[in-house]
Amino acid sequence: MASISSRRLAKELREIQSEGCPVGISLLEANDFAKWLFTIEVMGDSVYQGEVYTLQFRFDSHYPISSPAVQFVVTDGKEAPIHPHVYSNGHICASILGNEWSPVLSVIAVCVTLQSMLASCKKKERPTDNDRYVRNAPENPKKTLFHYDGEHYNFKSTYLQD
Amino acid sequence: MSLYNYVDPINANLTCCICRAPFTEPTTTLTCAHTFCADCILRALSNAPSCPVDRTPLAPTDLGPVNPIVRSLVDELRVECVYKADGCGYVSQRQVMPLHLRDECDYAEVRCEEKEDGKTCGSSMRRMELRAHQKKVHGLWEQEQEEESLLFEETDSEEAKENHTCPHASIGCPYSGPLEPSEHLPGCPYESLKGFFTTNNAKMSLLTEQNMVLRHKVDTLEHTVHMLRKEMNAAKNALGPWFRSSYQTMSLPAHGGVARSIAGAVGVASSDLPIRMQPAVAGPSTAGFEDSVDVLAPYFPAQDEMRRGRWTPSSMADSVYGRAGGVVAPLDLGTTLEGTLEGLRESVVGLALGVDSVGRRGEIALTNETLRLGEELMSVRAQMHGLRMQVHGMMMDRNASLTMREEAGAGMGPGGAYLRAHTNFGSITKL
C-alpha cells in the first residue's frame, strides 16, 4: 500500500497532468515521489525576461506535513536566478519553505509563490552574505535555518545540526 | 488519511486539505472551525502548533468531533477494495470496507491460526490460499478433500466428454453420469428448487451486508457508550452528593412524604421503612443519602426541617451548641443542584439585607449617641465655666486682702511680696 506522502503526491501529479500548470511553469520530470523538476519562467515585464530556470523539489515521507526541499538547479550549465533571496548554489530564502510552510500548500503553490517572488524583483543582486553562505551551506536547503526579518530579509543563516 | 480509492467523484467540501482525500474521522477546530482528518491535523500539530489553513495558534485540545452529518457523508462514500489490483471487485460503503478486509476478502492477507504441537502456525497468506494451506500442512478438511478430489475426477472426466455433472452441483445435486444436463434436469430434484436457492442466496448476501453495517454501527455505538459512561462518571464525581438518578428524584419527594405521614399518623417505627423512605426527623445523619454523604451530613439540615420552616437561627444555635456537629450551613441536599444554588442565592440576598439593616441600626445608634455626648459636653462646659467664675471671684478676694496686708506691713521686703502675689495671681487666672 502506498505511503501517505506518495498518495498525496500522486493526487497532485494527477491534477497537474489533467489541469496543466499555471502559465510560465511546466513539469519537467516526475519519475517517482522523491524528486520532481519544474521549469519556471517569469512572464511579462521583469528583470528576468526570457530567462528559464529549473526548480527542484525533493520530498520525504512526511510530506505534506513537512515542507519539500526546494532549490534552483545549478548543475549541467543551469544557473540560479540572481535575486536577493536566492543564493548562487540554488538555495532559496523564502519563509514559505521554512517556518511558514503549511500542509495545505502544494507543489504548484510553491512554484507560483517563487515565480511571483522573481517577478516582483526590481534589481538583480545576490544576497549580501552569499559567499559566506555558499562556502558552508549544507547540501539540503532544509537544513538551513534562514532568519526572516519582516519585509527586509536578514540573511543571517545558521545550520541545523544533523 | 484514507487509503481507499473512491468510486464516485468527491464533493470538494468533503476533502481534507492536508491529504486531499475525503475526511477520515473528520475533526473540527473549535477555534476557527476548520475541518481535517483526525490523523492529518494531529500530525500537522505535532510539527507546528497552528491551524494549517489560517495559521492561528492551535492545540490538540482545541479539536472536536465534526457534526455527525459530515461524518456519515464521508463514511458512506463508496470505495473499491484495496485488493482491486489483485482481482477483488468488491465495492462498498467506506465504513464497511474494514470488515470486508477483516472477514471476507479472498485477497486479504491472513494468518493461519492453526495450532500444532502447542505452537501456532502463524504463516501468512491470502485468504483464498488458507484452505489449501490448512489442508496440505495441517491435514484439515480431509472429508471435504475427498469430495473435492471426487469433483476433480468428475471435472477430468467431463473434459473427456464421458461424464456430466448437474448444473445444480453447487447447491447439492450429487448427479454425475452420462446424461447431458438437458436430459438430467427434468428429473433433477434440485431443478424445482433452483428459484428458491437464487432468492435465498440474494437474501443471504443482502443480510450479510446489512449485518456488516450493523456490526460496524454496534462497534461505534459501544465506543460512544463507553465514552459517555466515562463522561457520566466524571460528571457524577463533580456533582458529588447532588447527583441522583431521575428515578430517585422522582420517587423521593412523593414516597418520602407519604412515608412520613404514615409514620406520623400510625406511629410506625421509622426503622421499619426502607432507608430512602425514612422520615428525616431524627436529624441530619438520617437524611437518606448514600453513605458517603454522611461525612457532610452534620453541615446540612435535613430537608423536611427546612420545608417545615423549623430551620431557624435558633435551631442552628441548638445544633451548634447542643449537638456534636459543627456549623450548619443553610443548604438543602434534598433538592437538585439548581434548587440548592437558588436557595443559596436567596440566603445571600437575605444576608445582604440583614447586614444592611444592622448597618442602618448602627448608624442611628451612633447618631443618637453623638447627640447625647454633645449635650453632655455642653453641660460640662457650662458647669466648668461656673466653677471658673467662682474660683476667679475667690482669687480676686484673696488678692485684695493680700494687697491690703502688704500696705499695712511695708517693713518687709516689699519686692518679694509683690512678686509672690503676682505669681499666684498669674497661676490662678490661668485656670
Ligand SMILES: [Zn+2]
Ligand atoms: Zn483554522
Ligand SMILES: [Zn+2]
Ligand atoms: Zn486528511
Ligand SMILES: [Zn+2]
Ligand atoms: Zn476484497
Ligand SMILES: [Zn+2]
Ligand atoms: Zn498453517
Ligand SMILES: [Zn+2]
Ligand atoms: Zn441435478
